[in-house]
Amino acid sequence: MFEFCADPKSLEGARWMVCYLTTGKHLLFYQSFLLVIGLMLVTVPCALAMGFLGALGARSSIAPLRWLGKGYAALVRGVPDIAFFLFVPLALDQGLEWLRHQVKCPDWDAPVRQGNDFVVCSAAKLPLSSSPQWVHETYGIILAVAAFAFVFGAFASHVLSGAMNAVPRAQLETAEAYGMTPRQTTWRILVPQMWIYALPGLSNLWMVLIKATPLLFILGIEDIVYWGRELGGMKTSAYDYPHGDWRLWYFLALLVFYLMLTRVSEIVLSRLTRRLSHGQATMAGEEMRRA
């Protein structure tokens, strides 16, 4: 990256460190931090959407939908989340391939499961074996997001259905008294008002999500844990920048990164809670009114 880095073997001290920390692989390492943060930002709307469906399902008057909504929450509660992170991508991948197989190769007569193999016709492969590397990587990331959305959707549905129940009944009755239809009451009163009640739960959810991101490593994504292990491992003198086993220091850096991320989130979320509490019929809102 810098001119003086041309010959790594001759470097000493601080210059060595500067050059070492700006190698191509380290730049990939820094990019993976952005990947992790980006992934969280993508997961949140997906999880909220899943949660919304789950919450509506659990409140539904149609019994099978209600069972589905409640069963979903109970299942995710009773089973370790990393089991889902292992299960969902694999199951989704096979499910999609099987569907494509049914559509694209109707005259294929061999069974899909042959002993320990899962065989679909080559046109049904996802992604196609001819597609470039980045398609495979993106597909892996999409599956990971789906797994996260599945698990965190259940948590979000729990939070949102609680928040919907917490909106004071009087506000909804007022809306009805003004002649709003049930749909108008839901979208103009219930949904805007529920966020302050959902916020503590959603903040907690965000914290949990932050702390679940290193599990991406298990899904085979080149995230910060992957690069930390890769870069920290012992490098013999065959490498440009030989060093001992520095994995401890890399993981220490990751630990500090996560501590900072959770701390900053905590501060931002508490400010947000303050803002949303203005004018609400809650204790915090009442205190602000008096002040």
Add this chain to the structure above:
Amino acid sequence: MTCVETFQAYALRSIGLGERLLPRSDFTFCDHVVLIGSGLIWNLYFAICALALGFFFATGIALARNSANLLLRKPAEWFTFVFRGSPLFIQFFLFYEAFTLLPRAGIDLNLGIVEINIATSWITRAWAGALVVLFLNTSAYSGEIFYGALRSVPKGDLEAADAYGFSGWRKFRRITWPTMLRLAWPAYTNEAIFLFHATTLVFFSSFPAWQQKGDALYYASYLADKTFNPFIAYPVLAVYFMALTLMIIWIFGRVNRRLNSHLPSNTRARIRPRLFPMR
């Protein structure tokens, strides 16, 4: 192999008894149930030991955080912040690397007259190393729960204790501590469930499953990889975990009843199952 033979061969596989080689082909449903069930021994071992040890340390942490002494309070606050603010997964990696840096031959300690050798190789093994991490982690989370409960012990209870002449250790042992536990118990039940679930992380972080002795999730993912069929192994695992989670709720519910037994039945705290894993 019949199911009984499978059971004899693999029921204790996770602790190294029975057949050495894992099944490699022709997996039956019985294989799944026995092998994954065998792995549960490790999950239970980690959960029970970490929880039992962490309980006492967490009480200490809660007391230290409540102390007026800065030298006690600050370290306890930092301990809680570090372990609650960072992912358990990273903690596993970090501690594993730290443990492997200890000298392999052990540390020689010179006590003047005799020289003793403290062996260090065992700490890099999962049974000890992962237990240490889980112990510290659950202590931080439970410490936070206990601290919150300690702060909300009713003033009247403490005044009544003073009036009866309780003080010092006896006041803590007889009044403050039982009340703190009573208030903390519903949240502590959830902590126990999350800790139990978190034990599945051990063999997916850096701790190696030595001689393929792993936990339930390790075997489930082994079977799912070999059969390339996730639809049997993971549901079996899910059923096991659901059943054990219900068992935890039942056991802790019994304790909760005992802790609340002096209260009129309408003021007792009920354990409300929560959905959040807090790691």
